[in-house]
Amino acid sequence: MRTRLFPALSREVSEVGLGCWQLGAEWGDVSDAQAATVLQTAHEHGITFFDTADVYGRGRSERRLQAFLAAGHRPVVATKVGRFPDPGLPQNVAFEVMRRHVQASRERLGVPILDLVQLHCLPRDLLFAGAAFAHLRRLREDGLLRAWGASVESVAEAERCLQEPDCASLQIIFSVLRQTPAVSGLLDRAAARGVAVIVRLPLASGLLAGNWRPDTKFAADDHRTFNRDGAAFHVGETFAGLPWERALAVVEGVRPLLPVGVPMAVAAMRWVLDHPAVTTVIPGATKPTQVVANASASTVAPFGAERHQRLREYWRTEVQPFVRGND
Ligand SMILES: NC(=O)c1ccc[n+]([C@@H]2O[C@H](COP(=O)([O-])OP(=O)(O)OC[C@H]3O[C@@H](n4cnc5c(N)ncnc54)[C@H](OP(=O)(O)O)[C@@H]3O)[C@@H](O)[C@H]2O)c1
Secondary structure: OOEEEEHHHOEEEEOEOEEOHHHOOOEOOOOHHHHHHHHHHHHHOOOOEEEOOOOOOOOHHHHHHHHHHOOOOOOEEEEEEOOOOOOOOOHHHOHHHHHHHHHHHHHHHOOOOEEEEEEEOOOHHHHHHOHHHHHHHHHHHOOOEEEEEEEOOOHHHHHHHHOOOOOOEEEEEOEOOEOHHHHOOHHHHHHHOOOEEEEEOOOHHHHHHOOOOOOOOOOOOEHHHHOOOOOOOOHHHOHHHOOHHHHHHHHHHHHHHOOOOOOHHHHHHHHHHOOOOOOEEOOEOOOHHHHHHHHHHHHOOOOOHHHHHHHHHHHHHHHHHHOOOOO
């Protein structure tokens, strides 16, 4: 596993991390034993960056990470604040509420200080108002967290965060199906300022593994059932914002543009890693075999410029016009 520098923490982190939303809720049933095996497998394959949030299963993802950390592992754990249901938005960005939520994450993770706390896709008006940045800054000064960053839905929101001189990281959706962060120059601007880039949804919720068919079904409590058109949260967070039928079609368009002999999920992640401004990519996983495959993207050969060009052209004409919620 190759590592990349996370500047604000002065730490090297694995370039392939692990997304831990799956260890909380909204991805069907993942048992305690399954979650523990996923985490242990990640550790054994060199993964040292884990992304979670207070709201994932109302603390369940963080508690499962605590059980893992209790074994003595010392990875970087990034959590998020802002979307916990009690009391909910907009009250969650009030200083005292944010402090309470951050304290709760600290206790659930069982750490004296949180490595990284990210604003969790705040609605644009709340993000742009700026008070949430100031509150996280205060919590850092109070010793609750080492660094703060933001998970955002759009390039415009990411640019707003870059105006804050001490923003440590940006978490964004970026994949062969969501190329705007590279095309717009955002990635390069973040890197130039020493801001870590954390890439979520590299597989467009699993779509880019290339295994689904029109009759593929997901559990009732899986967001790929209930949020495919944005009924519960931002539409861009499920299948990268593509309508189901279009999503299945574009996978078949992308497939022949990827290298032969590399599993499609691994190739999709290699594409992300080929962008040097990316600090770590955080695929989620419900099975240890997925973790092993995803970690292997670090050792696959980079794509050549011509392949990148073909994938960009395909995205521009066949994918980007159909993505909902991507601005
Ligand atoms: N607003 C936010 O801040 C936000 C929003 C979304 C996600 N995130 C973070 O980003 C992480 C990643 O995003 P995501 O989980 O939504 O999307 P993703 O990483 O694109 O997709 C994850 C899903 O892809 C499938 N998968 C993973 N590896 C695979 C492999 N090697 N082969 C075949 N299938 C594979 C699994 O589906 P099955 O479960 O069907 O096996 C897995 O649950 C999350 O875990 C979370 O930590 C943050």
